[in-house]
Amino acid sequence: MNKDIKVVVFDIYGVVVDKEGNLNEEVINILKDLKKKSIKLLLCSNSSRKMIEIWDSKYDFLKYFDDMVLAETIKANKPEPEIFKAIIEMNPDVEPHNILFVDDKEENILASEAEGLTGKRYRPGLVDL
Numbered sequence: 121m122n123k124d125i126k127v128v129v130f131d132i133y134g135v136v137v138d139k140e141g142n143l144n145e146e147v148i149n150i151l152k153d154l155k156k157k158s159i160k161l162l163l164c165s166n167s168s169r170k171m172i173e174i175w176d177s178k179y180d181f182l183k184y185f186d187d188m189v190l191a192e193t194i195k196a197n198k199p200e201p202e203i204f205k206a207i208i209e210m211n212p213d214v215e216p217h218n219i220l221f222v223d224d225k226e227e228n229i230l231a232s233e234a235e236g237l238t239g240k241r242y243r244p245g246l247v248d249l
Contacts, residue, residue: 125238127211127219128154129162129189131198132172133244134224135182136163143179146244151184160214163205164221166191166198199231200225208235 130136130147138144154161163185165172169192176182189206196202208216216236222230229239 122220122238124196124218125159125220126214127160127162127207128179129164129207129221129222130185131228131242132163132165132175133167133224136224137175137179138244141175143175143181144244147242148181148184151181155184160211161185162189162207162210164188164189164198164203164223168192196226198225201231201235204232204235204237207237 124133129152131220133139135143136147149235151161161184163172163182165188172182172188172190187210189210191197191203194203194206195230204221207221211219219237220234220240221229221237222240222242224242225233226241229241233239
């Protein structure tokens with residue numbers, strides 16, 4: 121990972137929790153490592169807060185995140201630009217290109233990059249943050 125990255129934003133469905141609803145241990149290990157390095161971790165999702173709370177009650181992963189950016193709060197879904205602008209606004213002391221956005225969908229990566237973030241597509245087994 122680029123040493124200038126100060127914030128890493130993770131999608132939940134398809135990244136932290138796989139498409140079958142199981143916890144992705146590979147990503148949890150990455151979260152633990154980033155937390156040790158004092159990197160700010162955000163969760164960004166089109167999933168509802170209720171769904172995230174259900175997954176968290178089962179897997180206890182929210183403890184790794186500093187904050188959440190939820191579509192239901194922003195009133196915009198990924199890949200709409202408003203959700204990425206909200207991430208930037210939450211981190212006024214960080215240049216947008218020093219925010220890494222990790223998602224499993226290419227359209228969301230491209231939309232994040234269009235707003236100035238650094239994007240990285242997640243694929244199981246191909247993690248190179």
